Each structure stands twice: as C-alpha cells, then as structure tokens.
Amino acid sequence: MSAINKLSVGIRKFHTTASRLRKYVELTAVRYPLLKRGNFSFLSDRHLGFFQSILSAHQVLTDELNDLSGYNVDWMRSVRGSSRLVLRPKTTEEVAAILQYCNVQNIAICPQGGNTGLVGGSVPVFDEVVLSLELMDEVISVDELSGVTIVQAGCVLEKLETVLHLSNLALPLDLGAKGSCQIGGNVATNAGGIRLLRYGNLHGSVLGLTAVLANGQIMDCLNTNKKDNTGYDLKQLFIGSEGTLGVVTQVALQCQPKPSSVQVGFFGLNSFENVLETLRLSKRNLGEILSSCELIDQSSLECVTKQLELRSPINNFPFYMLLETAGSNAGHDAEKLNSLLEILINNGTIVDGTLAVDSAQAKNLWGLRERISEALACEGYVYKYDVSVPIRQFYQLVDDIRIRLGNLPIRCCGYGHLGDGNLHLNITSHEYNPILLNRIEPFVYDWVGQERGSVSAEHGLGLKKRDYMEYSKSPTAIHWMRRVKKLFDPNNILNPYKIFPEQSSTD
C-alpha cells in the first residue's frame, strides 16, 4: 500500500474512534429513572476544605476547575455519573484518612482504578466522590526467586508487566485492557482474561493485599507466603468485591517465570463440533504448555477486521480459534504443537490457519481477539453479556439469540475464553434501543440460569448487572452477602448502588 493510502486510512480510523468518543452519554440518573439517590450528604465547602487540608492541590480535582468526564463516564460510554470531586491519594494512610472522614460525614465514595470495567461499576451513579487510585502506581518490590511482587493498587497492568519482564517474570493474568487497567481494579473485580486457563484466577495468585475499610481502618493482609493457614483468609472477601467492602491499596501477587517460548496459532474451522474436538485434543496433547484457547466467530472477526482495518490470515470460516502455548523449551513446544496440528489437519478438524513466525505476527493475531470489544463499540451501542455456560453449549446461546432478535440488531456475535467456558455474547445497534434490550433481557439470563451458568463470568455485576445476581446465586447466599456488606460497611458509603439487586422488603 503506498504511503499516501496508509495516511488516509489512518485518518479514517481516527475519525471513527473520535466520533465514538464524542458520542453523547446520557446521565445514569436519567437513563435509569428508578434508581434513587441514597441518603448521603451533599458535598459542601467544609468537606472540600478538609480534603484540601490533607492532600496536595493536584490530588483534589473539582468540577469547577477540571473536566471530570473521564472519571464520570465508563469505557463503554454507557453510563455517566455526576461526581463533582475526584480525590487522588498517594498513600494507604491518605486513603484511610479520606474514608474515615467520609464514613463519619456520610459521604458516598466510588473507588476507581483504570475505569475499564464493562458493567458500570467503576463510575459514580449520582454524585459519589471518586476515589481514584491512579497516583498509587509504584511497583514496590519484585523477588525473582519466589516470583512475588508487591505493587500499589494504581499501577497499570502493562507497566507492571514491563517491570516483571526485567526479572524474567510474567503476570498470572492478561487482558485486552492491560494498557489502562490497574492491578487494584483487577483484584477488586477478580479479573479473568486470556491466561486464566493456564494460571488460574486471582483468588489463587493473589497472596496478600492491604485494604482500607469503610471506617478508615487499614486491614493489613499483605502476606507473601505461598502457604498460610492461620485463620480465615479475609483477603478473599476483597477479591471480586468490586469496591464494596474496602479499598485495595496494595497487592502481593504470585508471578510465574516468563516463558521463553510462546507460540500463537490462528485457525479456521467449519463447525462447532470441530471446535470442541480441537479443544479436547489441545488439552490432551499440549498438556502443560497450553496457555490460551480462545474462540472467535465469523461475525466477530468480520467486525474487528472491518472496523479497525486489521488483517486476518484466513477468511470465510464460521469459527476461528486462537491457541497459545507457553513453555521453557522452544523445540519441545514446537514439536508438540506441530504434531497436534498435523493430526487435526489430516482429519479435517482444522481446515486452514497460521502459526505466528515472529512477535509482530503474534501480536497481530492476538489483536484480532483482543480488539473485538473496541471494534464493536465503533458500531454504536453494545449490549454486552459475559457468561459461563457448559462448554458443549458454548455457542448455542449465540445461535438462539440470533434467531430471536432477527433484524433488530446490527449484529449478534460470540467470542471468548473457550477453554474456561466463558462466552462473550455481544449485540450491537446504532443507538441504545430499549425495545431491543427487552428482547435480549431477561431471555439471556433465563437461558444461562437454566444451564446453572454464571450470568457474569468475569465482568462482575457493577451497576448494570446487579439485578441478575439471583440467576447465579441462591437466596441464602445473597442474604449472607448482604450481611457481610453491612458488617464491613454499615453506612454503605463504599460504591453504593452496585452489585446488589434492589433490596426487597423481605430481606
């Protein structure tokens, strides 16, 4: 392509992204009129004066002097709060002082990391004060031998990854948002990602953390031992609590040796049966070196290649799979992978595909999977569902929804962490359409509930999915979750309006 063509293509791409960013976002309070603001204090000059007395000027952002829209609007541009104040502490002690004060003054707080969450959990619903961890971004220590890193909650995941690489270590998690998301947020949401298949989830890889409770008490659980059976493991409560039980300020993470040999393959298949067979044989024949197994359907690939002008090695297949292996011996890994591919090609399970020959190709192939979310957002409004379903039924939901919605949406597509049974179902329309939404919900949740799946596999509940907790958790469990919340945060100042369904009078 000549240089001139590339330039105009670049301009076109910028325009698409820029116009997406300029799209108007309605206030959450307007879009969800049934939501009622809690009985929290309204921010006063006196409150502001206190915060300014304990923090430096650049740590206190008010709406009079700053544009707070970046803190009030989520990444998906689907919800907008009306916070008038953003606090940016630099130490755990500052977080403690802020929370202690807010607890007494009854000021609602919305803890915020990288603001890349997809369920409206990271931005205020009304005028909650945003507590941003972005200035607490240091990597405190890395121990190459034990693989343990201690890091502040506001450290961007990609930055942590870069630092770890210097010690030949790798993160136990990886996700498309890593350039913006923060490790504290990852822990608070129990983020999954593309390597969960290999390294497990954060409940296992977080060895310890420091959290500040609603009353300002600092809960030191910053253990770095792999094994510690000395009482209740309270840190587990904070992992996945979505900022409702405490604010995580430091994390001790178990990292793995950086694999010296990573192979990425991208394949086209003609049927979902072939996909399942590939998964089965991959697990069996690749064994311990398998690190990712992702599915992309035809519609998702079409969207990501078209909207972001990316190149795919193969086209016109109903299903695509991205396989990644990670190990310590390139020859051994290549042999395993090539033997597997030979079997799958010879019996027609895989029809075509490619293996990345260098890092550039590996990055581009991963881009076809990791940038689907971004591409979908370019089409207009995205109805996003992140569900766990039995692997055999992994794609059935997409087929069923597609038939049900007919011509209403622009597209229905499915992609996701096949190896973990975690499907990302996405539907797009030009603008938010409540009629379309009503045809999708509660159908999707009923479908998943019937399979005893999870209505939110990794994205969490936040604001947008809070009403669906009941599809995947029993009433007893929900009852006791509320009691734990009440115990840790009696005044409900930590991320109110999130994760719990509207309280019924019988609760």
Added chain:
Amino acid sequence: MSLRILVGCKRVIDYAVKIRVKPDKSGVITEGVKHSMNPFDEIAIEEAVRMKEKKIAKEIVAFSCGPTQCQETLRTALAMGADRGIHVEVSGPEYETLQPLHISKMLAKLAKDEQIDLIIVGKQAIDDDCNQTAQMTAALLDWPQATSASKIEAKDGSLQVVREIDGGLETIKVKLPSVVSADLRLNEPRYATLPNIMKAKKKPIKKLAPKDLGVDVSPRIQVVTVEEPPVRQAGAKVENVDAVVEKLKALGHA
C-alpha cells in the same frame, strides 16, 4: 518473463526481545532468546512470491547463512512460497564475526552457480543495521542495483523500481540481472498458512559449507567489547519557568 530469484533471509533476534549484553562484554545474549527472520527479508520473500504469482518469476531460492537453526528461517521462507532453500552452515566464533562482505561473496557465487536473474534482500538487518549486502553483492557481480525499493514493476526485461531516498521517492530502471534491496513499504508480508507450512516440510534445503562456495569466513574483524548504552539519567520536574532557568544556570547550560 520467467525469472529465477535468489532471496537472502537472515536469522536475527526477534525485534520484540529486550537485548541483554553478556556479563563478559563479548557480545549479546543469544542463547535461549527468541529469533525470527529479519523483517526486511520477510518483505523480500513476499515480493518474490508475488512476482511468482504474477508469473514474472518461475522459481524462488531462499538463502540463509548461519547455525543449524537457520533451517527454521528457511522453512518460514518456504512456507511463504519459496521453492527451495540453501543453507550455508557457519557457527561458533566464525558466526560471531561474519560480515556482509562474506554474505555478498556467497550470494555472488550462488547467483552464478544457480543462474539467478534477480537477487532480493532486505535493505538491512535489524541486528547490525549495516545496509551493505545488496550493494556489495551487486559490485561483486557487476550487476545494477536498486536499493531501498518501495515498489518494483517488471517491464520488458528490466525492472522499474521506486526507491525511498532522503529527498523523497526516486524511480529508476534497472536491467536484469540485478540486485534489489527491500524497504519497509514495499509490501506487507503474508501469513504462511497451514497447508503451505505442511508443504514446506517437503521442499528441499541444500546444505553447503562456505568453502563449497569458495568463501573464506575467517574473521576480518575482532570484537573488542560490547556494552549497554549509558543509562538514561532521570529528569527533574520543576514548578514554573523561573525554576527552569535557575536549574539550567545551576547545571551550567545558561
């Protein structure tokens, strides 16, 4: 036209790897480090394959010089569409001091032995950044050269090449046989797809020693020391312009 094209493919450390210097400062660490084909050579192979698809070329010979692992590099070239490979094996200390002149001599000899009409190489390798091989090969063969090519068109027994130069773009016509070096914007290399990767396993790779081509690879240079670039000094932030001026004065810059 039915050209026989010779393409040079160098095995280099993958561009994404963080290079580390050996503790004894004798070189960079290559053991256990990811290697791949020099990106400019990928572009060269891609151009040759496109010429074959357009029926301008009839055969593509991929060449690589280095240790045993160069066979992987050649397999990638074969998977992209080259017909056969030639591996000149050099390893150990002689490989550390191998220079573009050695490669040029090998390419020149092969061009004569294999009756090559066109040699395409990447304009430079990402490890040594020499940008010499194409030029020296052309000189040894007394063939015309078109370096830093961003577009190649075959017309009536010669090539019309658009070159990227400092001032912009230069279009020249070179008669065949000639040597061309590929620049970044010449093309976007294809992914080698599985059926071709499988076929490539059966394509022949001929193994030669440098002396088979009459090339002496004994070192002409000696590596004295290899060091990391100096660590970048941290900057300092100040509050306002007056403070900037003060700091500059204090550091002796104003």
